[in-house]
Amino acid sequence: MSDQSQTQYHHLIDDQCQLIPGLTNFIRQSGLGQSHNSYNIVSIIGSQNSGKSTLLNRVFGTNFQMLSGSSRTQTTKGIWVSRDKEQNILILDVEGSNSRQRGKGEKGSEFYERSTALFALAFSQILIINCNSLNLGHESEYSIIKIIMEMNIRLFRSDQVKQMLIIIRDFNDEVDNFKEVTDSIRNEIYGIWGEIQKPPEFVNVQPEQIFKIDFFTSSHFQYQRQKFESDMVQLRDRFINPGNPYNLFKGYNYNTNIPIEALEDLATTLWDTIQKNEDLNLPNQKLQASQVRCLKIKDQAIDLINQDLQKLKQDAESNYLMDFNERAQSIVTRSLHHYDTESQYYVEKIKIEMRKVLNDEIKTALYPIFNQQITSLQQNIKKDLKNNLDNLDSRNTSFKKYMDDLNFIKQQSKQVITQGVYQSLPFNEYKADWEIVKIENQLNKVLEEIINNAREIQFVKYINSQEKTIKNSIDALISNCFDTLDSQFWESMKQGFNQILKENENRIRDQISQFFDHNRVDKEINNILFQSHQFLQDDIQKKVRELPYYLLKRFKRTFLKDEKGLTRKWKELEEPAIQQLFLDSRKSIEDILQEFTRFKVSAPQSHQNNARMNDIYSSVVVGKAQMNDEVRQARQSLDFQNEDFAVLLDTSQINKIKQQFLDESEEEYNQVLRQRNTSFNANIPKWMWVVLVFFMYDDVLRWMANPLLLYPIILLGSFIGLCIATGYQSIPKILFQQIFGQVTTLLGPLLLKIK
Numbered sequence: 001m002s003d004q005s006q007t008q009y010h011h012l013i014d015d016q017c018q019l020i021p022g023l024t025n026f027i028r029q030s031g032l033g034q035s036h037n038s039y040n041i042v043s044i045i046g047s048q049n050s051g052k053s054t055l056l057n058r059v060f061g062t063n064f065q066m067l068s069g070s071s072r073t074q075t076t077k078g079i080w081v082s083r084d085k086e087q088n089i090l091i092l093d094v095e096g097s098n099s100r101q102r103g104k105g106e107k108g109s110e111f112y113e114r115s116t117a118l119f120a121l122a123f124s125q126i127l128i129i130n131c132n133s134l135n136l137g138h139e140s141e142y143s144i145i146k147i148i149m150e151m152n153i154r155l156f157r158s159d160q161v162k163q164m165l166i167i168i169r170d171f172n173d174e175v176d177n178f179k180e181v182t183d184s185i186r187n188e189i190y191g192i193w194g195e196i197q198k199p200p201e202f203v204n205v206q207p208e209q210i211f212k213i214d215f216f217t218s219s220h221f222q223y224q225r226q227k228f229e230s231d232m233v234q235l236r237d238r239f240i241n242p243g244n245p246y247n248l249f250k251g252y253n254y255n256t257n258i259p260i261e262a263l264e265d266l267a268t269t270l271w272d273t274i275q276k277n278e279d280l281n282l283p284n285q286k287l288q289a290s291q292v293r294c295l296k297i298k299d300q301a302i303d304l305i306n307q308d309l310q311k312l313k314q315d316a317e318s319n320y321l322m323d324f325n326e327r328a329q330s331i332v333t334r335s336l337h338h339y340d341t342e343s344q345y346y347v348e349k350i351k352i353e354m355r356k357v358l359n360d361e362i363k364t365a366l367y368p369i370f371n372q373q374i375t376s377l378q379q380n381i382k383k384d385l386k387n388n389l390d391n392l393d394s395r396n397t398s399f400k401k402y403m404d405d406l407n408f409i410k411q412q413s414k415q416v417i418t419q420g421v422y423q424s425l426p427f428n429e430y431k432a433d434w435e436i437v438k439i440e441n442q443l444n445k446v447l448e449e450i451i452n453n454a455r456e457i458q459f460v461k462y463i464n465s466q467e468k469t470i471k472n473s474i475d476a477l478i479s480n481c482f483d484t485l486d487s488q489f490w491e492s493m494k495q496g497f498n499q500i501l502k503e504n505e506n507r508i509r510d511q512i513s514q515f516f517d518h519n520r521v522d523k524e525i526n527n528i529l530f531q532s533h534q535f536l537q538d539d540i541q542k543k544v545r546e547l548p549y550y551l552l553k554r555f556k557r558t559f560l561k562d563e564k565g566l567t568r569k570w571k572e573l574e575e576p577a578i579q580q581l582f583l584d585s586r587k588s589i590e591d592i593l594q595e596f597t598r599f600k601v602s603a604p605q606s607h608q609n610n611a612r613m614n615d616i617y618s619s620v621v622v623g624k625a626q627m628n629d630e631v632r633q634a635r636q637s638l639d640f641q642n643e644d645f646a647v648l649l650d651t652s653q654i655n656k657i658k659q660q661f662l663d664e665s666e667e668e669y670n671q672v673l674r675q676r677n678t679s680f681n682a683n684i685p686k687w688m689w690v691v692l693v694f695f696m697y698d699d700v701l702r703w704m705a706n707p708l709l710l711y712p713i714i715l716l717g718s719f720i721g722l723c724i725a726t727g728y729q730s731i732p733k734i735l736f737q738q739i740f741g742q743v744t745t746l747l748g749p750l751l752l753k754i755k
C-alpha cells in the first residue's frame with residue numbers, strides 16, 4: 001500500500017469547468033499505476049453539505065475536506081479524486097447540487113451540476129447518490145436523478161448497466177420502514193423514467209435494464225453516532241469484501257475497463273464531450289482513449305530507438321555495414337517489445353492497428369538507411385570489380401584465360417550482390433516494400449555492364465593483336481614473293497595468303513567461339529578476313545613501288561649466278577654465250593614485269609552465308625598472266641566482273657620501269673664484259689709483291705725509331721702483360737678481336753681488290 005500522505009487527492013475538475021491535468025500522475029503516485037485494468041471507480045453526488053465527504057472518508061479511508069462546525073459554506077468545489085486506503089478503488093467526490101455559491105446562466109449552477117453528475121455517472125462503475133431521509137420525496141432530490149437518467153440515455157451508449165447506490169442518511173428504522181421508503185423511491189424513479197423524453201430505441205426499455213438501483217441506509221450522524229459508525233463499516237464491507245452477499249462489484253466485467261494509465265485521456269474526452277453537449281458513446285470513448293494511449297506508446301517506442309537509428313544512419317553513410325541486418329533487427333525488436341509490453345491491456349483491435357503503424361514507421365525510418373547501405377554496396381562492388389579487373393589486366397594472360405577469369409569474377413560478384421542485398425534486409429516481410437528483387441536485378445545489371453565492357457575491350461585488344469599477327473605474316477609473305485619474283489608470283493601469293501587466313505581463322509574462331517555467340521563470331525571473322533584482304537592489297541601496292549629494285553635483283557640472280565647459285569666464271573665463257581645469257585635473263589624479267597599490269601585482291605562476295613567457309617580460301621589473288629584462267633574459274637563460283645581487277649601499273653609506268661630495268665641490266669652486262677676482259681690482279685707481276693714487302697720491312701724499322709710509335713707499343717705491351725699476369729688475358733683478346741674485326745671490315749674489300 002502506498003504512503004497516504006503523498007496520495008491525498010487530485011483536483012480533477014475545478015469550479016471554472018476546467019479539467020486539470022495530472023490524474024495519471026496522481027494514479028502513479030498513489031500506487032495504482034500498475035493496476036492495469038483491475039480497478040474500480042466510485043463517485044458520489046448529492047446535495048451540498050449532505051455529508052458526502054464524511055461518508056467517503058469513513059468508508060474508503062479518504063481524507064476529503066469536511067465542513068466543520070456550523071458553517072454552511074461549500075467545501076467541495078468541482079470534482080476531487082482520491083483512492084481507497086487499501087483497494088484499487090478511485091473515489092470521486094463531486095460538488096454538491098443546489099450550490100448557492102454558483103451563479104445562474106449558461107455555465108452557471110444548473111449546467112455545472114448536470115455536467116459533473118453526468119461525468120460521475122459515465123466515469124464510474126458505481127454512482128452513490130447521497131440523500132437525506134428528511135428531504136426524501138422533495139422534487140429537488142429527484143431532479144438530479146431525472147437529469148442524469150435523461151442525459152445518460154441521450155448522450156451515452158453505455159457498455160454496462162449503470163449501477164446507482166442510493167444512500168439514505170439519518171434513517172431512523174424505528175420510525176421509517178425501509179421497504180416502504182425504498183419502494184417509494186424506486187417507484188419515483190420509474191415514474192421519472194416514464195416522464196423523460198427517450199430516443200425511439202429506449203421507448204420500450206425498462207429502467208432496470210439500464211440502471212441497477214441499490215439502497216443503503218445510515219443512522220443519524222448526531223443522535224446515533226455509534227450506529228452510524230458501524231453502518232459505515234458495513235458499507236465498506238460491501239465494497240471491499242467479495243464474499244459479502246451484497247458486494248457491490250459482484251459480476252463486474254473488468255475487461256470493459258481501459259488500462260488505468262489511459263484514464264486521464266478518457267476523463268479528458270468525456271469532459272470535453274459533456275461540455276460540448278455532443279452525442280457520446282461510452283464504449284467508443286474508451287476506444288478513443290485506448291487509441292490515444294496506444295498512439296503515445298507507439299511514439300515512445302519510436303523515441304526509444306531514435307538514437308540507434310541515427311547511429312545506424314551515420315555508420316551506413318560512411319561504409320557498407322556487414323551487420324546492418326542484425327542491428328536493424330535489434331532496433332525493430334526493441335521498439336516492438338516496448339510497445340507490446342506497454343500496450344498489452346488495451347483494446348486488442350486498436351493495439352494491433354497501432355502496432356502496424358509502429359512497424360510501418362520504423363520500416364519507413366529504416367528505408368533511407370537501407371538505401372544508403374545499398375548505395376555503399378554498389379560502390380564497394382564497383383571498387384572491387386575495378387581492382388579485380390586491373391589485376392587481371394596486369395597479369396597479361398591469354399585471351400581464353402582472361403575470359404575464364406572474367407567469368408569467375410562475374411560469378412563471384414553476383415554472389416556478393418545477393419549476399420549483400422539480403423544482408424541489408426532485416427525482415428522478410430520488408431522484401432516487397434523495399435523492392436529487393438528489383439534492387440538485386442539493378443545491381444546485377446550494373447555488374448553485367450562492367451563485365452561486358454571489360455569483355456569488349458579485351459576482345460577488341462585480342463582482335464587487334466590477331467590482325468597485327470596476320471599483317472606481319474602477310475608482310476613476310478609479300479617480301480618473300482617479291483624476293484623470289486618468278487612466274488609463280490601470284491600463285492605463291494595466293495596460296496600463302498589463303499594459308500595464312502586458314503590458320504589464323506581456325507585459331508581465332510577456336511578462341512572466341514566459346515565466349516561469343518555464333519553471329520558475333522562470324523561477324524568478327526568476316527571483318528578480319530576483310531581487313532586481311534585490305535592489308536594484302538595495300539602491301540602489294542606499296543611493294544610495287546620498289547619493283548625496279550626487285551626486278552634487278554631477280555635479273556642479277558639469273559644472269560650473274562648459275563643454276564646452283566654460284567657466281568658465273570665469265571673468263572670461261574665466250575662473249576656470244578654471255579650475250580645470250582643476258583638476253584634470256586632480260587626476257588624472263590620482262591615477262592615477269594607484265595604480271596604487274598592488273599591485279600585483283602578481293603574477299604569472296606558471298607562470305608556472309610553458308611558459302612563463306614569454302615570461299616574464303618579461294619580468295620582471288622591474280623595478276624595479268626593468270627587472269628584469264630582465274631576469271632574463268634572464279635566466274636563459276638563467284639560471278640565477279642572483270643572490272644574488279646584493279647590497274648596495278650599502267651602502260652606508262654610499266655614502260656618507265658622497263659626502261660629503267662633495261663638500262664640497269666645493260667650496265668650489269670657491260671660490267672660483266674669489262675670484268676671478263678680486264679683483271680687487276682693478273683696485271684701485277686709476283687716479283688713486284690716481293691719488292692713491296694722488302695720496302696715495307698725497311699720502313700717498319702724506321703717507324704719504330706719514332707717515339708710516337710714506340711711508346712704506345714710499349715704501353716700496349718705492358719697492358720697486355722698486366723692482364724695476363726692478373727688472369728684477365730681475355731680482355732686484350734676481346735679488344736684485339738674487336739679492333740681487328742673493324743679493321744678487316746674497313747680494309748678487307750680494299751685488300752681483296754689489290755690482291
Ligand SMILES: Nc1nc2c(ncn2[C@@H]2O[C@H](COP(=O)(O)OP(=O)(O)OP(=O)(O)O)[C@@H](O)[C@H]2O)c(=O)[nH]1
Nearest residue numbers: 048049050051052053054066067074075076096221
Ligand atoms: N445530519 C447529518 N449530518 C451529517 C451527516 N454526515 C455529516 N454531517 C454533517 O454535515 C456537514 C457537512 O458535511 P460534509 O461531509 O462536509 O458534507 P458535504 O456534502 O461533503 O459538503 P459539500 O462538499 O460542501 O457539499 C458537517 O457538519 C457534518 O458533520 C449525516 O449523516 N447526518
